[in-house]
Amino acid sequence: MYEYEYVRYLNLPQIPQSILDSLNMNLDDYEKKSVPLETYVWTDSFNEEINRWCRENICSTVYWGFQIIDGGVAVHKDVGTLTKLNYIILPGGDNVVTEFYKEDKTTIASSVIIEPNRWHILKADSYHSVKNMDPGKKRFSVTGRIF
Numbered sequence: 001m002y003e004y005e006y007v008r009y010l011n012l013p014q015i016p017q018s019i020l021d022s023l024n025m026n027l028d029d030y031e032k033k034s035v036p037l038e039t040y041v042w043t044d045s046f047n048e049e050i051n052r053w054c055r056e057n058i059c060s061t062v063y064w065g066f067q068i069i070d071g072g073v074a075v076h077k078d079v080g081t082l083t084k085l086n087y088i089i090l091p092g093g094d095n096v097v098t099e100f101y102k103e104d105k106t107t108i109a110s111s112v113i114i115e116p117n118r119w120h121i122l123k124a125d126s127y128h129s130v131k132n133m134d135p136g137k138k139r140f141s142v143t144g145r146i147f
Contacts, residue, residue: 005110005123006098006100006109006110006112006122006123006126006128007098007110007112007114007120007121007122007123008120008121009115009118009119009120010085010119010120010121011119012057012058012119013057013058014117014118014119015050015053015054015087015089015117015142016053019049019050019053020089022049023046023050023089024045024046025140027068027138027140029045029046030043030045030046030066030068031043031045037073037074037076039069039070039071039072039073039074040067040068040069040070040073041067041068041069041070042065042066042067042143043065043066043068044063044064044065044066045066046066047064047065047066050064050066050142051063051064051065054142054144058085058119058144059085059144059146062085062144062145062146063144063145064142064143064144065142065143065144066140066141066142066143067086067139067140067141067143068138068139068140069092069130069133069138069139069140070133070138070139071133072129072130072131072132072133073129073130074129075101075105075127075128075129076127076128076129077124077125077126077127077128078124078125080145081124081125081145081147082123082124082125082146082147083121083122083123083124083125083145083146083147084121084122084124084143084144084145084146085119085120085121085122085143085144085145085146086114086119086120086121086122086141086142086143086144087117087118087119087120087141087142087143088114088115088116088117088118088139088140088141089116089117089140089141089142090116090137090138090139090140091114091116091139092130092133092134092137092138092139092140093132093133093134093137094134095113095132096113096114096130096131096132096133096134096139097111097112097113097130097131097132098111098112098113098114098122098128098129098130099111099128099129099130099131100123100126100127100128101126101127101128101129102127103127105127109126121146
């Protein structure tokens with residue numbers, strides 16, 4: 001029997017370095033959209049090339065954007081999302097931990113340092129947080145809502 005997992009890596013093609021090199025890395029230029037968390041931003045600014053590539057190579061029916069995390073994210077469940085497909089470009093530090101919690105929001109069920117430059121699915125409808133980000137660094141990821 002396997003231990004229940006909240007994050008699973010997928011053997012999908014890596015985003016080409018030429019596309020990563022063309023991304024605007026001044027993360028302050030991205031328009032802040034969506035959620036009410038002050039340290040988390042979902043955005044589709046500057047996503048034309050990444051959205052096109054991901055639709056051709058990963059999933060044609062998903063709209064692809066970016067997540068920007070600045071300073072970690074408190075315990076929460078994503079609203080309207082069961083599962084996300086993510087690709088971390090900038091991890092925000094070497095020991096950034098994504099923790100998953102039981103329904104009491106305090107008991108840790110799982111803890112993982114997610115590898116950058118690798119596709120993974122994340123069980124976004126479970127309580128989770130992001131911790132241990134290095135001061136002054138941001139986490140920057142490609143993201144698509146699966147369910």
